[in-house]
Amino acid sequence: MEYVVISVAALVAAGLAFFSGFGLGTLLLPAFIFFLPVPVAVAATAFVHLTTNIFRGAIVGNRADRGTVLRFGLAAVPAAVFGAWVLGRLAHMPVWFTYTIGSRGFEGTPVKIAIGLFIAVFAAAELVPAARQFNLPSRLLPLGGLISGFLGGFSGHQGAVRTTVLLKAGLTAAAFIGTTAMITVGVDTARLIVYGTDFYRDHFNAIAPHAWTTVATAAAAAIAGTLLGRRFMKNMTIGALRAGIGVVLMLSGLALTAGLL
16 A cells, blocks of 8 residues: 555656646655655655656756756755755654554654644645745745755755746746756755765664665656656646645645644
């Protein structure tokens, strides 16, 4: 069941993300959280995200706008390192509360609560039309990079902000897809380095073999979704998909904050 849930999430999210520039990490993180500890779920999502965007970059990276990549990416990459560092600090903090439902125990940790709140906020952005209409002027690309990069390092939710900013950068569709792919490769590489040298090592011996099998399955499904997205999703409206993602994210975020996941 674990492989089916995560693979389907990766397939659908990667197909959507090929054109929208976001959605892969947003949808995949809650799926991983169901089966892996939160810090490792974030790292696993980052690995799949990186693998998929390297593949996407190989397809359309030559269309990227180099100026936009530099202005946005040079701010996003160090911000991602800081966001990943903050996540690592929270991951080592003690449990805040515990409770039981029936015979099963649940606990709320700082990292669960923080990421759960981030997920819920981005769910609201998907569900509330007024929030989706917010745009950042293109002259503020570096600021957008800082915000997007931090969120990418902290919880993986970089795509919504990045897309909002880059849609105002005057890029063609092909340049937009290529630019987002190249920026994401930089951000994911940076945060994976921090994850690998910080909190992920604490979990490696216990769950790494199982986690890597899950991650490999998700990466393969995401690459397949990218190919499907390139072929079939060009003319698809994403309104209904965004609403569905928003509902799933809101439920996942609230459950995570409450310690149910």
